[in-house]
Amino acid sequence: MTFSFAPRSASGRTYPLIPAVLALALGAFAIGVTEFTIMGLLPQAVEDLGVDLPSGGILISAYAIGVVVGAPILAAALATLDRRMSAGLLMVLFALGHFGSIFAPDYTSMLAARFISGLPHGAYFSAAALAASHLAGPARRGQAISWVLAGLSGAMLVGAPAATWLGQITHWRSMFILVTVLASLTVLLVFLLVPRVPAPENASIRRELSGLKSAGLWKAIIVAVIGFAGVFALYTYIAEITVQVGGMPASLIPLVLAIYGVGGVAGTLLGGKMANTRPVFTVIVMIAALTASLALFGLTSPWWILSCVFVLTAGATASALSPAMQVILVDSAPQSPQLAGAFNHSAFNMANAMGAWIGAGVLQAGFGVQVTPLAGAAVAAVGLVLAVPLLGGRRIQRRSTRGVKATD
Structure with missing residues (x-):
């Protein structure tokens, strides 16, 4: 399948979309492996580094x-750079x-490396x-974003379980070797395979930073952080709980981890399709x-076979949030697409830390590890309560649909 690049390039050439998107998705896959494998290898990591859980x-x-x-610093700094070049340098x-x-010798240096x-x-x-949404065209940008994010979900499905297994039979640091190889291959x-995707002609660091003035951007970030934080209260300690x-x-x-990944792949694709027309509705429902x-x-x-059903649904619903939030954030600050798009993952990883x-x-309060997902559910419930007033319902919904052509 190819899409004409002529509307955005003077060359008028056509480029194969699928190989380009797969190359970009491989970088997402590498990121997903490192982000989700460490949870499964946490028992080995703490023992090797000599620290507590x-x-x-x-x-x-x-x-x-x-x-x-x-995310915001590098996105703003690379605002005027070709998207392909940006992606390559960031993966380096x-x-x-x-x-x-x-090779980090101790806990402190490992923290720095992480x-x-x-x-x-x-x-x-x-x-x-x-880059992917540009190549796919404005009518399919939600799906294009979900295709890239599918690399992240694929890591949850295949990469993280495989890297966890590898770490269990060899050494937990073998995961870092695998990710280094995947990242190098992505570069x-x-x-x-990815054609040049120049930044908009009026792009500048100042223009990107002007997006920070958007109240809608910050409201969406608040919803993303609080709404998504709960899933990491589960995923961080999933090995210990099960x-x-x-x-x-x-x-x-x-x-x-593979069960969570199955849900993640399905949720990403479903969320991307729903985000094409109803991003706010998608966020609230998920x-x-x-x-x-x-x-x-x-x-x-206490019944791990039964609880795995909800591992599946947690993976699906959490992953469906990402493409919808990406659309909302970019529409909230259309003059700053690079910065707004980066804030999507900045927000989700702030949720990760939270x-x-x-x-x-x-x-540390003395509760059992099984209480962590219940605490996560309480936090997610707060995000749900905040979502309707902060996202603005129909007003942002109309802007999300109408603003397709305004973004990069």
Whole structure:
């Protein structure tokens, strides 16, 4: 399948869409492997580094904080750069951070390496999503974004379980070797298969930063952070919950991660399709379903086979939020597509850190690990209560549909 690039390029050439999107999605896959595998290998990591479980959870937060810090800074700094070049350079930085993680000698240096690895995460997704949506055309931008994000969901389905299994039979740091290889391959394929996607003619760092004045942008970020945080109160400690509380054999942890990934792939594709016309509705419905999934997982955690049903639904509903939020954020600040798109992943990783901290707080307060998803459900419920007034309902819904041609 090809789409004409002529409306955006003087060359008038046509480019194959699928190879280009797959190359960009491979970078998303690499990011997903590092983001979701560390949870399954957390028991081995804390033992090897000589720290307790709550401190191990901070390893997850360190990466997430890197995303939060790096997404707006790098997205604004690369605003005038070709999207393909941006994606390639950001993936180089991502690979270097993981190379450092392979050889980090202690807990402190591992925290630093995880932080550096997280810096390019959000800006990469922004550049990749903008490139894919540009190639696919405005009428299919929600689906184009979901195709890139499907790499992230594919990592939950295949990459994270495989890397977890590899870490269990070899060493938990083997995950960093795998991700370094995937990131390096992404750099090569992006420059080979993705056509140049120039930034808009009027793009500038100042113009991108002007998006920070958008009240709608900040309202959407608040909803994304609070609504999504709950799922990481579950996912961060999923290995401990299913094994210690549910009695599941530790060897089946990769299977549980794969179940979450199945839901993630389905949710991403469904959310992308719904986001084409009804992004706000999609966000509200999915946060409600996520709240229910987290609560039901917590209640059924003593029976791991039953609780896996809600692992599936939690993965689907959480993943469906991302393409819809991407559309809402970009429409909230159409003059700043790179920055707004990066804030999507900055917000979700702020939620990642928040969820890990909530879980650590529950444990430090003396509660059992099975309480962490219930705490996550309570946080997601707050996000649901805030979603309707902050997202503005029909007003933003109309702007989201009408504003398709205004974005990059």
